Amino acid sequence: MAKDTKERILTAALEMFSQKGYEGTNIRELSASLGLVKSGIYKHFESKEEIWNALLDRMIAYYGERFGSPEHLPPVPDSPEKFIDMTMRMADLTIHDEQIVKTRKVLTLEQFRDDRARKLATKHFLTGLTEMFTHIFAGMMNKGLLRRDDPAMLAFAYSTPISALIHLCDREPEKTEDAIRRIEAFSRHFIAAYGVK
Amino acid sequence: MAKDTKERILTAALEMFSQKGYEGTNIRELSASLGLVKSGIYKHFESKEEIWNALLDRMIAYYGERFGSPEHLPPVPDSPEKFIDMTMRMADLTIHDEQIVKTRKVLTLEQFRDDRARKLATKHFLTGLTEMFTHIFAGMMNKGLLRRDDPAMLAFAYSTPISALIHLCDREPEKTEDAIRRIEAFSRHFIAAYGVK
DNA sequence: TTGACAAGTGACCTTTCGTTCACTATAATA
DNA sequence: TATTATAGTGAACGAAAGGTCACTTGTCAA
Numbered sequence: 041m042a043k044d045t046k047e048r049i050l051t052a053a054l055e056m057f058s059q060k061g062y063e064g065t066n067i068r069e070l071s072a073s074l075g076l077v078k079s080g081i082y083k084h085f086e087s088k089e090e091i092w093n094a095l096l097d098r099m100i101a102y103y104g105e106r107f108g109s110p111e112h113l114p115p116v117p118d119s120p121e122k123f124i125d126m127t128m129r130m131a132d133l134t135i136h137d138e139q140i141v142k143t144r145k146v147l148t149l150e151q152f153r154d155d156r157a158r159k160l161a162t163k164h165f166l167t168g169l170t171e172m173f174t175h176i177f178a179g180m181m182n183k184g185l186l187r188r189d190d191p192a193m194l195a196f197a198y199s200t201p202i203s204a205l206i207h208l209c210d211r212e213p214e215k216t217e218d219a220i221r222r223i224e225a226f227s228r229h230f231i232a233a234y235g236v237k
Numbered sequence: 238m239a240k241d242t243k244e245r246i247l248t249a250a251l252e253m254f255s256q257k258g259y260e261g262t263n264i265r266e267l268s269a270s271l272g273l274v275k276s277g278i279y280k281h282f283e284s285k286e287e288i289w290n291a292l293l294d295r296m297i298a299y300y301g302e303r304f305g306s307p308e309h310l311p312p313v314p315d316s317p318e319k320f321i322d323m324t325m326r327m328a329d330l331t332i333h334d335e336q337i338v339k340t341r342k343v344l345t346l347e348q349f350r351d352d353r354a355r356k357l358a359t360k361h362f363l364t365g366l367t368e369m370f371t372h373i374f375a376g377m378m379n380k381g382l383l384r385r386d387d388p389a390m391l392a393f394a395y396s397t398p399i400s401a402l403i404h405l406c407d408r409e410p411e412k413t414e415d416a417i418r419r420i421e422a423f424s425r426h427f428i429a430a431y432g433v434k
Numbered sequence: 435t436t437g438a439c440a441a442g443t444g445a446c447c448t449t450t451c452g453t454t455c456a457c458t459a460t461a462a463t464a
Numbered sequence: 465t466a467t468t469a470t471a472g473t474g475a476a477c478g479a480a481a482g483g484t485c486a487c488t489t490g491t492c493a494a
Binding site for chain 1: 348359387390410419422426430
């Protein structure tokens with residue numbers, strides 16, 4: 041039982057960093073949560089900072105694989121109802137997927153301290169969703185589902201309110217159900233305002 | 238040189254907490270930034286945690302004074318152009334006022350650790366602006382400046398994109414100019430979509 | 435002038451931090 | 465079977481953390 045220890049350390053580090061931040065996390069506790077004694081960690085990483093950097097590497101790579109390339113863009117929905125479905129599926133995933141939630145929390149906590157975290161935070165919190173919806177809205181306009189307008193502006197106007205509610209879920213998980221309802225209500229309102237009648 | 242030391246400590250604490258977070262801040266450095274030696278601080282506060290709580294008290298009180306009561310609501314603008322002016326003045330203040338910026342950063346960093354910070358963060362980042370614009374939009378609908386619609390939904394759709402750009406400024410200050418331009422562009426787009434022609 | 439008190443100092447305490455190191459157990463390789 | 469690399473242990477380290485305390489200084493009221 042060995043070779044995956046490095047992975048297990050990173051997983052535990054994501055968990056702790058997302059709850060207590062980098063400074064608030066200590067190696068003893070981190071090792072203990074893996075059933076190790078603290079010095080054991082140093083067989084796999086040279087320092088706490090190296091753990092942090094490896095974790096960021098993983099988060100950046102994961103983001104690239106998952107959202108980075110055009111072929112991962114979702115298909116353009118061909119009805120308003122399917123558009124709302126897609127939004128709700130995406131929201132559900134991003135709110136409930138533990139790894140994604142923890143990644144967002146870590147980026148929230150470390151965005152002012154680490155430059156790579158800063159950049160990745162902007163992608164997660166702003167540009168990522170906006171770019172995705174820019175593509176979708178351009179497609180929907182071509183299909184006549186949406187009024188002709190600046191797709192990037194619409195994408196910004198659509199994704200940032202949803203993003204705000206996702207942050208709310210991260211901060212106050214007990215409001216998750218309400219937030220999901222509000223995402224759907226907002227989505228329908230948006231279609232009512234910009235959809236082609 | 239004496240009685241205001243408590244205030245100076247809180248000011249310095251806001252500065253440091255906003256940059257390094259609570260855990261990342263140490264009392265020696267904090268005192269040094271005031272020209273004190275660390276034990277001097279303990280003449281004014283019993284512990285680091287008491288400084289934190291006092292700072293939160295101040296932030297909560299300040300928020301209450303400034304945004305908490307109905308009489309502080311801005312007047313309902315009586316033209317689209319004045320509405321945009323008001324938005325831009327507010328954005329400019331909230332992006333450039335150092336105390337407000339530091340408060341947002343502290344709340345960002347400590348929202349998962351401290352319950353009062355959690356609640357205040359939600360006010361700062363979501364409900365505060367939304368409530369304000371709900372009032373303004375209801376007024377503008379009455380004046381015939383805005384299409385009749387759910388004012389709370391419009392306020393949510395209007396304030397959260399602006400909030401996202403404010404967060405961007407906190408995170409990447411070099412993008413401030415661009416963000417302010419985008420706030421204005423969004424504001425005009427919003428009026429074009431929902432304003433009465 | 436003196437006494438009292440608040441403000442600030444510097445040495446010191448304990449705890450906890452990240453890190454090191456000599457050692458052991460294990461399991462695959464030669 | 466002997467060897468060797470790998471993973472994990474436990475004691476110890478120096479540095480830095482938060483906090484205490486006896487002491488000095490400066491200010492103002494009595």
